[in-house]
Amino acid sequence: MRRAAIRKFKQSVPAAAVIALLIAVWWLAVVATHSAIFPTPGQVVTGTVELARDGTLWGDIGASLMRVSVGFLLAAAIAVPLGLWMGWVHGAFLTLNPVFQILRPISPIAWIPMAILWFGVGNASPIFLIFMSSVFPMVVQTTAGVHTIERRYLRAAENFGVSRSTLFRQVIIPAVLPQIIVGMRIGLGVAWLVVVAAEMIALRSGLGYLIIDSRNAGNRYDLVIGGMVIIGLIGLLLDGVMRLMEGLKIVRWRYVR
Amino acid sequence: MSAKISVKDLKKSFDTDQGPLPVVNGVSFDVADGEFVAIVGPSGCGKSTLMSVIAGFDRPDQGSVTVDGADGRGPSSKGILISQHGSVFPWLTVQQNLMFGLNGRASSEKAQLADHYAAIVGLKGFEKSYPHELSGGMLKRVELARALVVKPEILYMDEPFSALDALMSLRMRKELLRILEVERHTVVLITHDVEEALQLADRIFVLSVRPTKIQATFEVSFAHPRKLSSPEVQDIKEAILRELGV
Numbered sequence: 001m002r003r004a005a006i007r008k009f010k011q012s013v014p015a016a017a018v019i020a021l022l023i024a025v026w027w028l029a030v031v032a033t034h035s036a037i038f039p040t041p042g043q044v045v046t047g048t049v050e051l052a053r054d055g056t057l058w059g060d061i062g063a064s065l066m067r068v069s070v071g072f073l074l075a076a077a078i079a080v081p082l083g084l085w086m087g088w089v090h091g092a093f094l095t096l097n098p099v100f101q102i103l104r105p106i107s108p109i110a111w112i113p114m115a116i117l118w119f120g121v122g123n124a125s126p127i128f129l130i131f132m133s134s135v136f137p138m139v140v141q142t143t144a145g146v147h148t149i150e151r152r153y154l155r156a157a158e159n160f161g162v163s164r165s166t167l168f169r170q171v172i173i174p175a176v177l178p179q180i181i182v183g184m185r186i187g188l189g190v191a192w193l194v195v196v197a198a199e200m201i202a203l204r205s206g207l208g209y210l211i212i213d214s215r216n217a218g219n220r221y222d223l224v225i226g227g228m229v230i231i232g233l234i235g236l237l238l239d240g241v242m243r244l245m246e247g248l249k250i251v252r253w254r255y256v257r
Numbered sequence: 258m259s260a261k262i263s264v265k266d267l268k269k270s271f272d273t274d275q276g277p278l279p280v281v282n283g284v285s286f287d288v289a290d291g292e293f294v295a296i297v298g299p300s301g302c303g304k305s306t307l308m309s310v311i312a313g314f315d316r317p318d319q320g321s322v323t324v325d326g327a328d329g330r331g332p333s334s335k336g337i338l339i340s341q342h343g344s345v346f347p348w349l350t351v352q353q354n355l356m357f358g359l360n361g362r363a364s365s366e367k368a369q370l371a372d373h374y375a376a377i378v379g380l381k382g383f384e385k386s387y388p389h390e391l392s393g394g395m396l397k398r399v400e401l402a403r404a405l406v407v408k409p410e411i412l413y414m415d416e417p418f419s420a421l422d423a424l425m426s427l428r429m430r431k432e433l434l435r436i437l438e439v440e441r442h443t444v445v446l447i448t449h450d451v452e453e454a455l456q457l458a459d460r461i462f463v464l465s466v467r468p469t470k471i472q473a474t475f476e477v478s479f480a481h482p483r484k485l486s487s488p489e490v491q492d493i494k495e496a497i498l499r500e501l502g503v
Contacts, residue, residue, distance in 0.1 A: 155314060156344035159332045160358030160407060170357060174348035253347035253389050 039222035044229070047222035056210075060227075061234065063205040064195050067123060068238075071130025072191045079138035079187070080180055084172065086139070087146020097143070100136055108133035108194045112201055126198035126206075133194040134187030141186065145179025146172065178246075178254035185242040192235045207231050259326065260287035261443045262311070262411065267320035269303075269310055270468075280306045282468035283320070293437070293444040295454035298464030299501060304447045305415055307469065311445060312338045312413040324411070334358055336411035337404035341420050345388050345399045351375060352384040354399055358407040374402040377436065394425040401433070405440065414446045418453070430456055434481055451497050455490055456483055463500040473500045 023041050030040045039047070051057040086093045108129050115125040149172065157171045199208025207227050214223035246255060269281040280303040288294050298304050309315040311322055313332040321328060324335065332338070337358075345354055355371035356364075375384050378398040388396055397418065404412060418426040430453060437444065448454055454461045458477055465472040475493055483490060 152340060152342060152344040153346060155332075155338070156346070158314070159312075159334065159338055160360075161332075161334050162358065162360060166357075166360070170349065170353075171346065174346070177348070249387065250348050253387060 037219055037221055039225060043222045044225045047220065048226035048230070051210075051223060051226070057230075060205055060207050060210045061230065063203075064199065064207045065234070067126045067199075067206065068130055068188070068191050068195050070123075071127040071195075072134050072188055074127070075131045075135035075187060075191075076138060076184060079135045079183070080142055083139045083142025083180075083183075084146060084168075084176065087143040087176070088172065093143065100139060104136040104140065108190070109197055112198065115198070116201075121203065123203075126195055126203065129194050129198045130191040134191040137186040137190065138180070138183040141179050141183025142176060145176035145183075148179075149175045174250055178251045181242065181245045181251065184245075185239060188238055188242055189235070192231075192238055196231055207234075261290040261292070261325065262288040262445065263321075263323045263326075264311060265321050265323075267307070267310060267317045267322065269306055269315065269317050271306075279468035281310065281317075282470050284464075284470055285320075286462060286471060286474075288443055288445060291441050291443055292460065293446065293458045294460045294462065295446045295448060295458035296462045296464060297448055297451055297454050297497065297501070298469060299466055300449055302464050302467050303469040304449075304464060307464075308338070308413060308415045308445070308447050312336060314338070334407045335409060336413055337407065337409045338413040338415065339400055339404055339417045341416040343396055343400050343420075345396055345403065347388045350385050350387055351380060351391075351399050354388070355403050355406050357403065370406055371402075374406040375399075377405070378402040378432065393421055394429065397421060397425075397429055398432070401429075401436070405436065409442065411443045411445070414444060416448055417446070419448070419450065426450075426453070431482075433457065438481075451494055451501075452485055454497075455494055456485060461493075461497065463497055473497075 027041050030038055048057065082096075086096055111129055111132050112125075115128050119125040119128055153171055153175060157167050162170070195206065196208035196211070199206035200212045203209050207230060211224050211227040214220040214227065245251070264287070265285050267281055267284045268279070270277040270279040272278075284307060286294070296304060296307070306315070310317050313322070313330070313336070346357065349357065352368060352371050352375065355374055356367040359367045359370060362370075372381075372384055375381060378401055380395065380398055380402065383391065383395065388399065391399070400417075418429045421429060434457065444457075446454065446457060455477060461475040461477060462471045463473040463475070464470070473496075475497060477490075477493060479487075479490065485491075485494075
């Protein structure tokens with residue numbers, strides 16, 4: 001156990017070194033060019049700590065996370081059953097897949113005018129955009145997951161003559177689950193990208209708003225960069241949470257051998 | 258004596274770009290209740306297609322398969338197919354796999370039955386393991402136990418042990434014989450391994466090349482356990498190999 005920890009530590013040394021190097025280059029560049037606007041890493045930290053102290057930062061993080069959670073969970077609640085249905089019933093696939101394939105490549109950002117028109121500038125707009133961005137990858141992955149279930153497993157289920165509900169609960173859903181998790185990882189990643197973009201345009205809270213507002217309110221580039229770094233870190237954290245699902249016993253089979 | 262399984266003039270072809278490709282070309286045989294028949298044939302001759310039709314997964318183009326005198330429409334738990342690559346669900350534990358086919362029973366009763374059959378095939382202590390934690394031989398035992406637990410009357414075995422190493426394959430043959438002595442299933446075994454057929458079967462059908470039909474039939478009436486090196490067995494082996502053209 002201790003050795004594994006040491007090995008893990010050793011493995012993360014190069015990555016940490018690259019990050020440290022980037023920060024150092026950034027620092028030196030700012031100092032060398034005597035930039036009046038572009039902040040040093042130290043100024044970014046000070047500015048961000050200040051925001052955290054007066055509570056604005058937590059409010060913005062909370063707002064963004066809330067929007068992502070609602071939009072993403074709504075999308076998952078619709079995409080997973082829909083994907084299973086489209087995967088299993090060929091007619092449903094033939095009917096709906098073309099529509100989804102056309103809607104899928106449209107950037108969620110392109111929906112912003114529609115969102116404002118339909119939902120105004122409240123929370124509903126970014127939630128709609130997040131929904132639109134994450135629902136398609138999840139539908140597509142789930143459908144593909146059903147299509148790639150190995151025939152021998154379906155045959156075995158057929159052979160034992162199990163009920164439809166057993167077939168779904170014990171064969172189809174667990175067989176597709178690894179793919180569903182991939183879809184959710186992609187969906188959540190896109191959702192996090194989109195929430196920030198949406199908040200830059202329409203809203204008065206959230207990390208996207210923090211960035212735009214900091215720039216508009218007197219060129220606070222320390223807070224712009226602070227906001228960007230926090231977005232990156234939270235994105236990493238969200239992906240980490242999704243990756244924890246890959247460790248579930250019921251999907252381990254997919255990642256060994 | 259009425260036959261358990263009756264296969265009559267079975268024909269099956271596949272559609273290809275060059276038109277229909279006949280694979281099974283008029284196969285007929287009967288299997289008695291409790292009998293063990295082996296079907297051997299050259300590779301690619303259509304053995305697996307034949308098995309697929311007999312077990313009810315594919316419809317024949319012509320001819321019929323009846324089980325207990327009734328037209329076997331589709332697969333059922335009356336006859337369980339065990340295939341080369343196996344179909345143990347990797348997302349279920351050993352115990353959950355064994356409980357899978359047990360419909361409409363209390364779950365405590367299911368678990369009890371599952372554990373009983375796990376013990377029979379030598380998997381005691383592995384009930385909570387996942388398939389990826391087991392070796393190939395143990396996986397075959399799970400597959401076998403999962404079939405046995407639903408008390409099928411027939412076992413359809415399509416090259417069941419050919420993905421195992423030689424030693425494990427030998428061991429599984431012995432296990433199978435031991436289990437059959439108690440449970441008395443009717444077995445149809447498809448194999449390319451003549452010795453496996455000789456060790457296990459009461460009768461052996463030799464298939465021709467594609468489009469396949471039965472080319473020769475051998476009775477193997479020696480008592481178990483059989484000694485494959487005995488001259489009588491060797492004679493049959495040579496006769497079968499001659500039929501196969503080697």
